[in-house]
Amino acid sequence: MTFFILLLACAAAASTGFLFKPGPWYESLAKPSFTPPNWMFPVAWTVIYLLLAWAGYRLTLIPGSQVVLALWAAQIALNTLWTPVFFGAHHIFAGMVILIVLWLVVAAMVVMALQLDVITGLILFPYLAWLCVAAALNFSILFKNR
Known part of the structure; x- marks a missing residue:
């Protein structure tokens, strides 16, 4: 049951991609040459969300994982926030700030998870x-579209 609750949280985050699609605004932006093709984004995020739910579930089974689980909750909230800010409100700079904080939270989560359980990390x-x-892409878009 816990896995499905975590998967539901990931699905909620993923739903922002359906509500706030890139659309013409994103297509009109100057982007770097390393921009992945559009089809890659939903594929990558689907795999990542499944892995996130699995890792979160594994963490619930590990004694002493409360702080890492708090980071898990923080990252899913930040992850959910980025899409409406970037694609919905078209705030590239605010998206970059959210992405930096998200990266820091996820980096801390990975390091702490590795200490608890290498597989989960x-x-x-x-x-x-x-x-x-994503951060390199967001930064490049910010720089190229001042």
Whole structure:
């Protein structure tokens, strides 16, 4: 049951992508050459959300994981916030600020998870890697579209 609750939280975060689609505004922005193709975003996020739910579930089984689970909750809230700010409100700078805080929370979560359980930490690592790509993309878009 816990896994499904965490998966539901991930689905709520993912739903912002359906509510606030990139659309013409995003297409009109100058983007860097390393911008992934549009089809890659839903594929990557689907995998990441499944991994997040799995890692969160594993953390609930580990004694002493309360702080990491609090970070899990914080990251899903920040993750949910980014899409309406960036794609909905078209606030590139605010999106960058949210993304920096999100990256820091996820980095701390990965480090702490690795200390509790190596497998769980490794399950979270693709999320951190994808956030590096997202941050570089967001920063480049901010820089190119002043």
